[in-house]
Amino acid sequence: MVPKTLAENAGLNAMEIISSLYAEHASGNTKVGLDLEEGRCKDVSTHNxxxxxxxxxxxxxxxxxxxxxxxxxxxxxxxxxxxxPSKRDQPAGMDED
Structure with missing residues (x-):
């Protein structure tokens, strides 16, 4: 949700960014995030x-x-x-029917 919102607010194609993030994470690169300045996915651990x-x-x-x-x-x-109303609070002369 957060990368999609970031991509949309930065004017990037959100579906393209999300699919590339999924592909990177599926290949084992878990330290990949979104770089808004370049508009692509990068290893964010190198930038601390x-x-x-x-x-x-x-x-x-x-x-x-x-x-x-x-x-x-x-x-x-x-x-x-x-x-x-409960049954005992019924007015006088009222049947149960």
Whole structure:
């Protein structure tokens, strides 16, 4: 997702960039990334560009927190009894039919 957005914002052909990245990674070159200045894929480790661990850490942390919040809200909603009048609160003279 990130390389596609980068390529589109840089005015490059996103499909071409993504397919070349897939081809490089499939051939075993895992340190290949997108060079926006030249508009092609390059080995980014030679330029001392490394992916930040902290970014992935917080992305996973916030994703897990969001999932827990959704489950917590679901438990609160499912734990409440359904609304509507109960049978004993019916007005006098009303049949069950």
């Amino acid at each position: 560009i490394w992916d930040l661990h902290i970014t992935k850490f917080f992305a996973l942390k916030y994703a897990a927190d969001a999932a827990c919040t959704v489950l917590r809200v679901d438990q609160i909603i499912m734990g409440k009894p359904a609304g509507g």
